[in-house]
Amino acid sequence: MPRQLRSADVVVVGLGAAGGVSVQPLAEAGLDVVGLEAGTWLDRRDFAPDEIRNNYRDWPMLVKKTFNERMTSRATEEQSANRIGGHPMMNAVGGTTLHYWAQSWRLNPWDFRVVSETRRRYGAGRLPAGSTVEDWPFGYEELEPYYDRVEREIGVSGQAGNVRGDIDRRGNRFEGPRQRAYPMRPLRWTAYLERMADAARSLGWHAFPGPAAINSEAYQGRPGCGYHGFCSSGGCPLDAKNSPHLTTIPRALETGNLRVVPRAHVTTIEVDSSGRTTGVNYVTGNEEFFQPARVVLIAGYTYENVRLLLLSKSRAYPEGLANNHGQVGRHYLSHHQGAGVGALLPYDTGAWYGLPAQGVAVDDFADDNFDHSGLDFIGGGNLWAMSDRRPISAASMGTYGRGRNWGSAWKRFIRENVDRTHSFYIQKTTLPYEDNYLDLDPQYTDELGLPVIRITAQYKDNERAIAAYMQDRAEEWYRELGALEITRGGLGNTMGASTHAYGGTRMGDDPETNVVDRWGFAHEAPNLGVLGASVMGTSGARNPTLTVQALAWRTAQHLVDAWRDIAE
Amino acid sequence: MSAAASSRTQMSARSALCALAFTVCLPLAAEAQATFVVESPTMRAGEMMPRDYSPDGRNVSPPLAWRGLPDGTRQIAVICQDHGAGNPPPWVHWIIYNIPGSATGLPEGIPFDESRPMPPGLEGAVQGANGWGMPMYRGPAPPGTSLHHYHFAVFALDAELDLPPGLTRDELLEAIDGHVIGLGSMTPHYRRHPENQEIDP
Amino acid sequence: MSDKPIDRRAISRRDLLKTAGAAGAAALIPGAAGAKEAPASVADTAAVRAGPAAAAAAPAGPLMNLTAAETELLSAMVDRLIPSDDMGPGALEAGALRYIDRALSEAESDSVEAYRIGLAALDRYARYSRGAPFLELSDEDKDSVLIDVQLGGATGAGVGFVGSSGAFFNMVKSHTWQGVFGDPMYGGNIDFIGWDLIGYPGARMRVSEQDQRELEAGQLPPARRSAYDYGQFQLIRGEED
């Protein structure tokens, strides 16, 4: 029997990007909050600029929960699923934001209205066959105040492009209107990034610096970015990367209303006979506990959110919690991060000291920012040119058919070319489809013997067409820059596991096709809230986290505002 | 040769290679239809290649010799490929081009090391990227004990092209398109020795 | 399980005391008495003691995972991967072997068997295909053998590679690159040989706009520091060297 603990108002499962933000509005409103986090506290002394530790030995993933429950993956139901080798999501207070890239984008207005906008502009026939995409239950305007709040609470640097309808050409002219500028100026550009921006402009495109949850200058008593080059999969030794473990979680702790329990691995959610949640079971070391709470918020990232629900079977929910409509695990999608484009340039790029959130963005081919009339897809991609290089990986670059990647001739090659490569990161629209989904694997389990997630998902024609179209644009950009060689990755098939995974507990007004309502609470179990990209029904062409955090704040604020209705 | 005459006799590199590929299963016919003769002092069409041209031996490039090049040959390119491997086929084992038109063949052991000079008479010749992305000869290693055919295709070109090193097969074929005035080929085969499969204790 | 709020400073203090010993941990905590040197503040990028470079120049000492014969073979292979030549010192001078040996004792301990089997297969393959032990081959023949190992041609030769010979090659290459181009604290990259080869100006905590401009002009002097020369990462403090 698990040990029964004192009841809390709210238990939050997972203190990452989403859970870590939600605790501030909850605790500040005076609710008694327990944060159960499978990982541990880490601080800046843990974050040495050390490529071996970060990028080769995966040290940041010190607590191995994500590794132990790594999923299986297949493209279609006909195939058998193979277990993946590892996954870079992090278990720690602050979650993956400790070592993520920290690009902090808002979605564009189109992403909330894919169905109605596509119908209006091109006709219903242009929605890809088999897609289960729906409009969000609200528009960009509804989320804007929360984006604004989180940008300030967390700290986001960037250049506004549209303040209340006034277009600023230095920023992204395609963004939805924002009520005010970013709290910090954007991260700086290097000479090479300036050159890239010039090349984009000479192609008639609109280049601008991307937004980052990284201090470009001192903010909230913490210093500006040191540009030291170890940001990718590494934590910040200066505390300039704005994870919740430095911002919203300490603020919640200061109220005295939040208890953080590290190394607490939640296994299942309990419900009563009426189907309301009563608390969660967790394991720490060899001990088992039951944490009762009036409201349960799960925030363990997309795969774990779905898994926790599917593992929590009861009389009220024989197929898993909140799954009486069979929607848990459905509408899964992830960003197509393959299909990259790389180049060898005839000049050095000065990229040794940079970070993946420092760069030049072009949004001309994202979302519906361009006319799709003559094209065979909807949506698009954001072209992101960053400045990031570390010695081991740089010295491991390909030789573009020029010879062996070792030996004396290679030494000459590498000395000349090590700082002359560049590659694009292209974030692209992915839609949900009826046959892309998550469920429990029938064979593989984690170290507690619980089944892991099985991913059955494939990029379809729309995603592949976007990928090819974006590769052409990237190639144009590199030609303008005088590239000597250009390489393109394959267009992709199996969707696989992702750091940008969406859906599985989609948000919407219709309980037949959505697990949670417009506020993030389960249609079937009203005192269960879900935080994270698992509630998102579209991906947009940009990284998810700022949207995840804005949604988490909104769900938490709604809980505070509607406490009586939800908790009692 | 006048420009008009040369354009009449030029064939597309791609169609020429397709024609050769087609005749791979009929090696004798291929030799007969070739516009010039390709042979080797150490290999014969339709017979086993010596082990030294494979990773069972020293894995050096085999010697080739050609005769009866068309008039006006200014440069030569060679591709060695296996039409029974690769996805999509062929798998490319070797690409060498910018070979002077005066050359009558290639000696054994063209350097695999980019920093070593080409043998005398082959000045300017460079190697393209094979199926492994390496600008060098790497010989047959067919899986298990299967028998594969290795098609050495020799292109006579009407121009001195000065192509950069490291071209892939597709890039080379595109670059020589419209300059091919003659073709020759030979297709020996190879099978790894069954005794090679034994692990000695 | 305590029901009290958890103070993160207390946690980290406790964890540190466990791992580093009371005296060592005290030195980490700002303001703690008895620290030999003032710990570097976040903003302070100065090294507080000599880097590992000096220590690393010392002889490698005993290797813990491979026999003398295996070490000799691995040396010969690693020496061809990044040779010492007119471009400067190579992987052996950079301490790649010591890096690999240490890695095999720690993070890469699962790979010891793969090294053993792979090295034996490499030598057998050299005898089988080139008629002589790997160590007796000319540099050119060693390279040719290594190319066949890398590209998988040695796989079907029946000399004992498990899976593809390329997997063995890639493992050794990857570890060698880590040893040559990684942080010197792991035993490789002696005298910053690897970072000098590729012109990487070294681990820094802060890079100002001015530094970036100097980098772009090719004028930024190398930092010549390990990450662990920066005070905030010196968590285990033994005797001063």
Ligand SMILES: Cc1cc2nc3c(=O)[nH]c(=O)nc-3n(C[C@H](O)[C@H](O)[C@H](O)COP(=O)(O)OP(=O)(O)OC[C@H]3O[C@@H](n4cnc5c(N)ncnc54)[C@H](O)[C@@H]3O)c2cc1C
């Ligand atoms: C290398 C990398 C770079 C990235 N870069 C960017 C970027 O630039 N921009 C961007 O927007 N996104 C980026 N992402 C994605 C980003 O990290 C995620 O969108 C974000 O962290 C998701 O937030 P989350 O709270 O859902 O999950 P997480 O931040 O991963 O937090 C989940 C937390 O829940 C805990 N947890 C899980 N299960 C349990 C359980 N059963 N019991 C208790 N605790 C549990 C975990 O330990 C973890 O701490 C990146 C990801 C990676 C890996």
